[in-house]
Amino acid sequence: MAQHNPQTIDELRGIISDACAGGGKLEITGGGTRAAFGAPNRAADQLSLKSFSGIIEYDPAELVLTAKAGTALAELNEAVSARGQAFAFEPFGATGSTIGGVIAAGVAGARRVSAGSARDHLLGFKGVSGRGEFFNAGSKVVKNVTGYDLPKLVCGSWGRLAALTEVSLKVLPRPPERLTLLWRGLADEAGFALMRAAMRQPVDVAAATHLPGQATLIRLDGFGPSVAARAAYLEASLASHGVPERLSEAEAAPLWAKAQEGAALPVESPLWRLSLPPRQAIAVIAPLLALGGHYVADWAGGLIWLTLDGHEDEIRHQAAAAGGHATLARAPEEMRARVPALHPQAPGIEALSRRVRRAFDPLGVFETNRFLDETNAD
Amino acid sequence: MSLKMPLPDQRVLARRDEIVAALRLIVPGEGVIDRPAELRAYETDGLTAYRQPPMVAVLPETVEQVAAVLRYCHRHGVKVVPRGSGTSLSGGALPLADAVLLAMGKFNKVLEVDYEDRLAVVQPGVSNLAITKAVEAEGFYYAPDPSSQIACSIGGNVAENSGGVHCLKYGLTTNNVLGVQLVTMDGEILRIGGKALDPAGLDLLGIIVGSEGLLGVVTEVTVRILPKPETARALLIGFPTVESAGQCVADTIAAGIIPAGMEMMDKPAIHAAEAFVNAGYPLDVEALLIVELDGPAVECDHLTGEVEAIARNNGAVTLRIARDDAERATFWAGRKAAFPAVGRISADYLCMDGTIPRAKLPHVLQRMREFSEQYGLGVANVFHAGDGNLHPLILYDASKPGELERAEEFGADILRLCVEVGGVLTGEHGVGVEKRDLMPAMFSEDDLRQQQRLKCAFDPDSLLNPGKVFPTLHRCAELGRMHVHHGALPFPELPRF
Numbered sequence: 001m002a003q004h005n006p007q008t009i010d011e012l013r014g015i016i017s018d019a020c021a022g023g024g025k026l027e028i029t030g031g032g033t034r035a036a037f038g039a040p041n042r043a044a045d046q047l048s049l050k051s052f053s054g055i056i057e058y059d060p061a062e063l064v065l066t067a068k069a070g071t072a073l074a075e076l077n078e079a080v081s082a083r084g085q086a087f088a089f090e091p092f093g094a095t096g097s098t099i100g101g102v103i104a105a106g107v108a109g110a111r112r113v114s115a116g117s118a119r120d121h122l123l124g125f126k127g128v129s130g131r132g133e134f135f136n137a138g139s140k141v142v143k144n145v146t147g148y149d150l151p152k153l154v155c156g157s158w159g160r161l162a163a164l165t166e167v168s169l170k171v172l173p174r175p176p177e178r179l180t181l182l183w184r185g186l187a188d189e190a191g192f193a194l195m196r197a198a199m200r201q202p203v204d205v206a207a208a209t210h211l212p213g214q215a216t217l218i219r220l221d222g223f224g225p226s227v228a229a230r231a232a233y234l235e236a237s238l239a240s241h242g243v244p245e246r247l248s249e250a251e252a253a254p255l256w257a258k259a260q261e262g263a264a265l266p267v268e269s270p271l272w273r274l275s276l277p278p279r280q281a282i283a284v285i286a287p288l289l290a291l292g293g294h295y296v297a298d299w300a301g302g303l304i305w306l307t308l309d310g311h312e313d314e315i316r317h318q319a320a321a322a323g324g325h326a327t328l329a330r331a332p333e334e335m336r337a338r339v340p341a342l343h344p345q346a347p348g349i350e351a352l353s354r355r356v357r358r359a360f361d362p363l364g365v366f367e368t369n370r371f372l373d374e375t376n377a378d
Numbered sequence: 379m380s381l382k383m384p385l386p387d388q389r390v391l392a393r394r395d396e397i398v399a400a401l402r403l404i405v406p407g408e409g410v411i412d413r414p415a416e417l418r419a420y421e422t423d424g425l426t427a428y429r430q431p432p433m434v435a436v437l438p439e440t441v442e443q444v445a446a447v448l449r450y451c452h453r454h455g456v457k458v459v460p461r462g463s464g465t466s467l468s469g470g471a472l473p474l475a476d477a478v479l480l481a482m483g484k485f486n487k488v489l490e491v492d493y494e495d496r497l498a499v500v501q502p503g504v505s506n507l508a509i510t511k512a513v514e515a516e517g518f519y520y521a522p523d524p525s526s527q528i529a530c531s532i533g534g535n536v537a538e539n540s541g542g543v544h545c546l547k548y549g550l551t552t553n554n555v556l557g558v559q560l561v562t563m564d565g566e567i568l569r570i571g572g573k574a575l576d577p578a579g580l581d582l583l584g585i586i587v588g589s590e591g592l593l594g595v596v597t598e599v600t601v602r603i604l605p606k607p608e609t610a611r612a613l614l615i616g617f618p619t620v621e622s623a624g625q626c627v628a629d630t631i632a633a634g635i636i637p638a639g640m641e642m643m644d645k646p647a648i649h650a651a652e653a654f655v656n657a658g659y660p661l662d663v664e665a666l667l668i669v670e671l672d673g674p675a676v677e678c679d680h681l682t683g684e685v686e687a688i689a690r691n692n693g694a695v696t697l698r699i700a701r702d703d704a705e706r707a708t709f710w711a712g713r714k715a716a717f718p719a720v721g722r723i724s725a726d727y728l729c730m731d732g733t734i735p736r737a738k739l740p741h742v743l744q745r746m747r748e749f750s751e752q753y754g755l756g757v758a759n760v761f762h763a764g765d766g767n768l769h770p771l772i773l774y775d776a777s778k779p780g781e782l783e784r785a786e787e788f789g790a791d792i793l794r795l796c797v798e799v800g801g802v803l804t805g806e807h808g809v810g811v812e813k814r815d816l817m818p819a820m821f822s823e824d825d826l827r828q829q830q831r832l833k834c835a836f837d838p839d840s841l842l843n844p845g846k847v848f849p850t851l852h853r854c855a856e857l858g859r860m861h862v863h864h865g866a867l868p869f870p871e872l873p874r875f
Contacts, residue, residue: 020860061628062735062766084634112575119584120553131860135828136821141733142546143765143805145539145588146813146820147847148829149552152584156577173634196494202517202605204673223634226677233674277573279494302575325578343578348568353580355835360828362860 002045009134009165015047016163017132019365027368028159030070030098034105038158038341038370040333049100052165057140060085064123064140065171069100069164086174088115092260100164106156110207110219110256113199113299119155121170127154127162130361140168153356160367161360175221178206179231180252181244183216191216192282194241195300201237203230208300209259217255218244259298261329262305266294269307270331272315276324278302284322288315305329312339319343340372381428381811383845386476390456391433397456398434401478404446409484411435420461420479424526425469425812427728427782432459432473439484441559441567441597448595449565451478457841458563460591462502462534465526467729468810470538470590470846480595482533488512489598495573497556499600502533506540509601518603521548524806525714533596539588541806543639543670543713546764548604550806552587559598560586563837573600585832590808591843593836607672610638611682612706615689616663616696620644623665624739626692627763630669633688635681639670640764641713644743647720647758647771648712654719657712660696667763668709716760717771724756724773726782730789732796733805736766745795746770753788755781767805768796794819809847817849826850831857 004026006012019026025044029035052068055076060083067076073093080086090109091102103125108117124138137150154161186194191210198205198218206221218234220227235244247255258264262271276284278301285295285304293308308315312328312335319326325343328336344350350373361367367374390397398412411417417431438444451458457477464471473479485501488509492498493516498509506527509520523542524530530540535551536558548554557571571583586593617623623642630637643651643659643666652659659666667689671681682699689697700706712719720727734742743759750757756773770792774785793803793813797820803813817826826848833840834854844851 059735059737061632061737063631064735106576106581116549116553117576119581120549129828133824133828135825137825137828139733139802139820141735141766141801141805143541143550143733143762143767144802145541145550145806145808146802146804147809147817147826148585148832149539149588150585150829150832152552152581152587153832155584156579156581172636173631176634199496200493200517200605202608202674204607222673223677223680225680226674229674229676275574275576275578277495279492299575323572324574327578345578346569348566349570349579349582352562352568352582352835356580356582356585356832359831359835362858 001043004045004047005051007051009128012128012163012165013132013134016128016130016365019045020130020132020363024365025368026365027370028104028163028366030101030104031072031093031096033094033097034101036330037105039336039372041337042368042370044368047163049163049165050098055079056166060171063142063171064168066140066166066168067099069103069167070098073097073099073102080171081174084174085171087121087169088172089117089121091118099167099169103155103164103167104157104159109260110209110298113208113302114204114206117155119152122151122155122167123170124168125151125154125164126166127164129162130363130365138168142170158370160357177222177224177227178249179220179227180247180255181218181220181231181234182247182252182255183242183244184214186216186241188212189282190241192278192297192301194238196278197238197241198234199300201234203233207256209256210297210301211255211258211264212295215255217252219252259296259305262296262307264296265305265307269309270335271329272306272308273327273329274304274306274319274324275327276302276304276319276322280322280324284318284324287318316343342371344373381815383430383474383811384851386474390476394433397454400450401434401436401447404450405436405438405443409437409439411437420464420473420481423461423464423466423469423471425467425472425810427776428469428472428811430473430475432479433476435479435481437481437484441561444480444561444595444597445565445567447478447480448561448563452564452839452841455839455841457844459843460537460595462531462537463505463529465530465534466538466808466810467731468804468808468812470808470810472811474845482531482595485533485597493518496603497573497600498603499598500532502536502596502599503531506530506532506535509603513603514606517606519606520601521554521604522551525717532599532601536587536596536599537589537591538808539806541767543641543762546640546762547636547638552584554602555583555587555599556602557583557600558586558596560594560596562594563839563842571600590810590847592833592847593842609675609678610670610672610703610706611678612700612709613669613682613685613689614659614698614709615667615669615694616660617665617667618663618693618695620665620743621740622693623667624736624763626667626689626694627736629688629692630685631764633684635684637669637685637764638672639668640762641668642666642761642763643713643716644759646756647716647760650719650723650758651712651716654722655711655715657708659712663695668713670706713760720758720771720773725775725777727774728772728785728789730768730770730772730792731804731807732793732801733765733767734796734799734801736763738799738801742768742795742799746792749788749791753784755785755788762805765805766801790816811846814847815849817847827852827857834858
């Protein structure tokens with residue numbers, strides 16, 4: 001399969017137009033760090049956007065950063081950090097991960113529960129559709145309702161709508177202090193109940209994670225005096241759950257890292273990502289743990305990273321019955337060839353989603369069979 | 379009316395009686411309104427310069443009725459305009475002479491409140507403020523707070539992606555909605571999103587919010603509710619120049635402070651508001667800032683001190699800190715009444731809604747003063763200063779021939795200026811009919827066609843709320859066409875490798 005590495009927007013348009021004319025397929029790549037997501041052996045040329053790299057515009061006072069989509073996430077994090085700012089959705093990725101890849105995969109870290117996801121922070125983009133047309137959507141200001149909110153739609157679209165060339169993101173001041181309260185040894189039920197109770201308090205909890213058998217973590221972000229007052233308030237209101245330890249940002253970092261993408265779970269088993277109504281989470285995972293599963297909970301119970309061999313139908317059934325869904329985040333090739341990465345949805349939603357994809361990519365040049373739901377183009 | 383709406387379909391108008399009869403079979407009793415006198419009640423929304431009674435109004439009570447009405451209209455090629463409370467400032471709910479007006483006011487129940495998962499499931503006709511009222515006893519609230527929150531419906535908020543004074547810190551409607559039940563134009567009932575945070579596939583919810591009633595009719599909404607902050611504190615700060623007020627806003631954000639609200643008013647707005655509500659505003663300043671901080675008392679105290687220092691450093695000439703919630707409410711009273719206050723000093727006014735990069739504020743205000751002289755019309759400015767969202771109020775008198783047209787031209791010049799300096803046509807009011815014909819100032823033909831193709835995925839016959847948002851109606855077949863024949867390349871002008 002060929003490898004395309006366009007240097008200009010016109011070159012990019014030419015490659016996509018050629019694929020349209022010749023019935024070719026294109027897999028858009030950034031850093032390639034999420035290549036093992038979805039079905040293997042995709043019959044497509046690689047279309048790398050790595051050459052679209054660099055910050056275009058960053059004025060900290062406007063709370064907006066515009067960069068080319070192939071810019072490394074690490075470079076952007078460094079740039080905003082140097083000005084005392086941060087992306088509040090806490091995007092993460094392996095070395096080489098690009099901002100375009102983060103957007104396409106809809107990545108968000110622990111603070112997603114309070115600050116929103118990539119979709120809540122992408123203000124605008126430019127890109128080339130599956131028709132080979134260059135277009136612009138959204139804006140470079142933090143408040144805009146002009147036209148359809150296409151930036152939301154491209155977040156988590158996995159490169160099936162357009163090749164992004166430029167993105168504008170909201171940035172926010174980096175909280176000067178991040179304090180973690182840690183409760184040890186809470187059973188699953190108690191840990192989840194603690195997270196929900198914390199979220200109900202008027203203390204603006206930034207993140208809440210439960211590492212089974214180890215720790216339940218509540219994070220408070222903000223100005224020093226405020227964080228101290230909120231921590232005292234939480235300790236008092238959650239006294240029935242026991243007395244927590246207070247950890248500094250550096251002390252707590254290794255624990256938070258364990259929750260990110262299920263990093264602490266067995267690597268030899270398939271990894272699932274369950275998005276659930278938090279209150280249902282225990283009921284969903286209990287039967288899966290009985291089958292030998294392991295998990296960590298993030299987003300106050302709204303996100304479960306689960307490892308379990310086999311039982312894919314049971315996992316999806318349990319998640320869907322609770323009003324959630326299960327994404328296959330990591331698995332051996334054999335399994336990925338057979339089990340769709342994204343949770344199949346109701347027929348009406350699947351059909352509408354397909355029509356929406358066709359609105360950007362009428363001939364299916366970005367449909368590489370990665371998601372096992374591709375059909376022939378209209 | 380200077381704006382052209384799609385020409386009424388005479389074949390549909392000729393079948394009016396038959397359509398009314400069919401609708402009565404779906405929605406019995408008083409739910410179908412066809413008497414001209416009663417239809418007048420629906421002839422306009424918050425953009426009162428435009429009026430057009432609908433062919434017929436339908437007030438369904440169940441999702442099955444909504445689906446049946448849409449299915450009937452789809453089959454018979456009848457246009458449909460959805461309506462919430464009719465407070466749109468951009469004409470989003472302006473009826474069409476040959477369309478069914480689908481008024482969702484009877485969907486007025488709070489269906490479920492879940493404090494454990496911090497969400498509420500409500501019908502679309504519930505007012506924005508009623509959601510907060512339903513959950514405040516447990517210490518919760520619904521964050522987006524458009525000025526019309528007493529009246530405006532959550533369904534309308536979803537359609538318009540409504541904002542409010544608190545959206546710099548808490549986001550717009552789109553950041554506070556988890557799911558909807560949506561009926562598409564062909565009568566299919568879909569659940570999009572729900573009680574979980576992330577979508578399973580494409581983020582369809584993200585495009586439905588803010589779609590101005592063009593993609594589907596929302597019949598249920600799941601919103602996030604938040605614990606109410608323990609304390610809120612407000613500062614009222616007067617500045618000798620707009621520039622110094624603007625610099626105070628920039629310095630506040632540079633200090634890492636994101637206030638719950640940060641509002642600016644210019645001199646004409648200050649004077650109009652003060653004359654109306656006696657909020658105690660200083661009258662000898664050029665710009666007034668209201669900064670609201672919320673959180674634990676200790677945080678409010680800490681940040682109040684920081685903001686005060688920043689304000690004094692920028693030459694603030696008056697500075698008051700509200701001693702209690704009553705005084706804080708007084709600070710806000712003038713700002714929240716700014717629109718009706720301006721309504722008192724002028725026969726009519728047009729409320730504009732652009733967003734600009736904040737640094738451009740002095741330049742934009744200067745140009746606005748020049749436009750004001752050029753058109754011979756006054757202008758007062760209120761401004762969501764934290765997020766750069768301007769609301770210039772253009773003063774005119776509709777009874778004077780030509781003044782509405784001049785006011786509209788003035789407004790269009792302001793919005794084009796917003797785009798020119800890197801901003802947008804609308805920050806929170808929506809495009810509707812008001813800014814429809816200005817869309818090409820912000821988007822290229824290709825940009826707009828791509829958005830319209832999305833509309834085609836939901837409503838290929840363009841029956842739902844046509845004539846809004848897009849300046850040119852294209853047939854979906856024409857938009858979908860790709861010119862690929864026998865290996866001939868599209869875009870032959872492009873370099874090949």
